[in-house]
Amino acid sequence: xxxxxxxxxxxxxxxxxxxxxxxxxxxxxxxxxxxxxxxxxxxxxxxxxxxxxxxxxxxxxxxxxxxxxxxxxxxxxxxxxxxxxxxxxxxxxxxxxxxxxxxxxxxxxxxxxxxxxxxxxxxxxxxxxxxxxxxxxxxxxxxxxxxxxxxxxxxxxxxxxxxxxxxxxxxxxxxxxxxxxxxxxxxxxxxxxxxxxxxxxxxxxxxxxxxxxxxxxxxxxxxxxxxxxxxxxxxxxxxxxxxxxxxxxxxxxxxxxxxxxxxxxxxxxxxxxxxxxxxxxxxxxxxxxxxxxxxxxx
Amino acid sequence: xxxxxxxxxxxxxxxxxxxxxxxxxxxxxxxxxxxxxxxxxxxxxxxxxxxxxxxxxxxxxxxxxxxxxxxxxxxxxxxxxxxxxxxxxxxxxxxxxxxxxxxxxxxxxxxxxxxxxxxxxxxxxxxxxxxxxxxxxxxxxxxxxxxxxxxxxxxxxxxxxxxxxxxxxxxxxxxxxxxxxxxxxxxxxxxxxxxxxxxxxxxxxxxxxxxxxxxxxxxxxxxxxxxxxxxxxxxxxxx
Numbered sequence: 001x002x003x004x005x006x007x008x009x010x011x012x013x014x015x016x017x018x019x020x021x022x023x024x025x026x027x028x029x030x031x032x033x034x035x036x037x038x039x040x041x042x043x044x045x046x047x048x049x050x051x052x053x054x055x056x057x058x059x060x061x062x063x064x065x066x067x068x069x070x071x072x073x074x075x076x077x078x079x080x081x082x083x084x085x086x087x088x089x090x091x092x093x094x095x096x097x098x099x100x101x102x103x104x105x106x107x108x109x110x111x112x113x114x115x116x117x118x119x120x121x122x123x124x125x126x127x128x129x130x131x132x133x134x135x136x137x138x139x140x141x142x143x144x145x146x147x148x149x150x151x152x153x154x155x156x157x158x159x160x161x162x163x164x165x166x167x168x169x170x171x172x173x174x175x176x177x178x179x180x181x182x183x184x185x186x187x188x189x190x191x192x193x194x195x196x197x198x199x200x201x202x203x204x205x206x207x208x209x210x211x212x213x214x215x216x217x218x219x220x221x222x223x224x225x226x227x228x229x230x231x232x233x234x235x236x237x238x239x240x241x242x243x244x245x246x247x248x249x250x251x252x253x254x255x256x257x258x259x260x261x262x263x264x265x266x267x268x269x270x271x272x273x274x275x276x277x278x279x280x281x282x283x284x285x286x287x288x289x290x291x292x293x294x295x296x297x298x
Numbered sequence: 299x300x301x302x303x304x305x306x307x308x309x310x311x312x313x314x315x316x317x318x319x320x321x322x323x324x325x326x327x328x329x330x331x332x333x334x335x336x337x338x339x340x341x342x343x344x345x346x347x348x349x350x351x352x353x354x355x356x357x358x359x360x361x362x363x364x365x366x367x368x369x370x371x372x373x374x375x376x377x378x379x380x381x382x383x384x385x386x387x388x389x390x391x392x393x394x395x396x397x398x399x400x401x402x403x404x405x406x407x408x409x410x411x412x413x414x415x416x417x418x419x420x421x422x423x424x425x426x427x428x429x430x431x432x433x434x435x436x437x438x439x440x441x442x443x444x445x446x447x448x449x450x451x452x453x454x455x456x457x458x459x460x461x462x463x464x465x466x467x468x469x470x471x472x473x474x475x476x477x478x479x480x481x482x483x484x485x486x487x488x489x490x491x492x493x494x495x496x497x498x499x500x501x502x503x504x505x506x507x508x509x510x511x512x513x514x515x516x517x518x519x520x521x522x523x524x525x526x527x528x529x530x531x532x533x534x535x536x537x
Contacts, residue, residue: 162403169386169397179348179380181372182400
């Protein structure tokens with residue numbers, strides 16, 4: 001029963017990791033770039049909306065909306081500043097380093113808006129639920145269902161809408177998209193805005209279950225998103241979901257059986273092990289194979 | 299319809315096109331022949347707005363398009379069928395077709411009708427509509443690329459070496475498709491290395507060598523010109 005309890009805890013929280021990893025994977029898929037500033041974007045949008053709330057008292061729903069909007073805008077800002085100028089074939093390193101610089105910039109801005117280092121974040125549905133012997137927090141359960149719902153929306157946009165179609169086209173072959181006249185810059189900005197909104201929803205849900213925001217939240221998001229993405233397989237969307245859930249399961253079990261201080265070391269050991277045994281992550285080998293086959297055909 | 303004047307395009311210090319002038323008439327098949335590295339693809343890319351020209355003008359339907367970007371040029375009705383990497387390998391056949399019609403996504407019925415008409419034109423694509431385009435054969439991918447370009451309802455089709463890398467039998471099929479498109483009244487600018495096949499269907503031929511137009515005339519005029527005939531159609535006269 002104890003094991004079941006930790007697994008449920010892990011899955012519930014892992015769903016938030018999945019959302020973060022999906023946002024990362026989207027950008028990685030479209031740009032073939034890693035955006036280190038993504039977590040800081042989410043932090044700044046959260047801190048900014050709290051600041052707006054302190055001035056205009058917009059309430060929890062207002063905070064949510066301001067977070068979505070500001071996160072989309074900040075993400076487009078990041079794109080225009082460090083990804084747009086280096087969108088050629090050889091800009092991967094430059095843009096990653098540039099995103100590191102932006103990370104610092106956004107974090108400084110956040111701590112400027114957050115002089116007390118920690119601020120309380122409004123929480124909702126603080127009750128808990130007992131099913132037989134299992135203890136479930138309602139807000140985490142809510143987070144889990146929202147995560148499933150958002151994942152459905154994510155796949156709907158990507159696979160059923162015209163923008164999603166062009167987005168996939170640009171992510172597979174930017175040059176060809178350009179040649180047939182697709183405005184790939186616009187599509188890329190759309191992808192950044194989309195992933196910003198998506199990440200902001202994840203960040204909002206996480207922050208309100210934690211009911212506080214600290215300056216480390218940005219780094220935390222970047223780290224968890226990247227680790228979950230690597231576990232599942234870089235560039236694979238189902239992989240991102242599975243990676244997030246696996247990460248949640250590992251963490252909650254390690255915390256329960258070994259203690260919280262072993263959480264990160266065990267997570268990274270398991271990540272190392274998976275990358276050694278299955279290079280490319282749990283779901284990544286199929287992608288590596290496809291890429292190789294595609295480049296051989298050409 | 300399309301009028302290019304004194305076009306210069308360079309890669310850094312190297313001039314790939316030196317004062318190229320040419321014209322393509324409405325409803326005609328204009329062919330640009332030339333060896334590897336002559337600047338044929340550069341010329342098409344410059345016209346399509348993918349590369350920027352240094353000098354010269356490109357007029358399409360009495361509109362200067364030399365400063366326009368690729369998406370605007372497609373909207374004007376000038377559509378490129380690229381070479382080599384023709385289709386989005388991980389998108390399905392139907393999605394590839396849809397991607398070609400992206401500039402008029404808001405008119406869904408019209409797009410659906412066009413997709414149906416592409417399937418009538420290329421029945422093999424209908425059979426494979428849900429398959430990933432990367433699994434098609436080379437000839438089928440070429441057909442898909444042509445069909446995708448037609449989805450944009452082009453006024454002028456720019457085709458970049460459609461026969462490259464295909465088996466001889468498939469090359470014949472592709473040239474038949476081009477010929478029938480031309481007979482339907484679609485204006486085409488065709489860039490080719492396969493001089494024999496191209497001159498058999500072309501209305502007007504330009505020869506491009508080291509970035510310069512060295513000959514302009516009808517296929518018959520090439521036949522009459524011994525030097526050019528030997529250089530470009532050498533294979534026939536020897537066999």
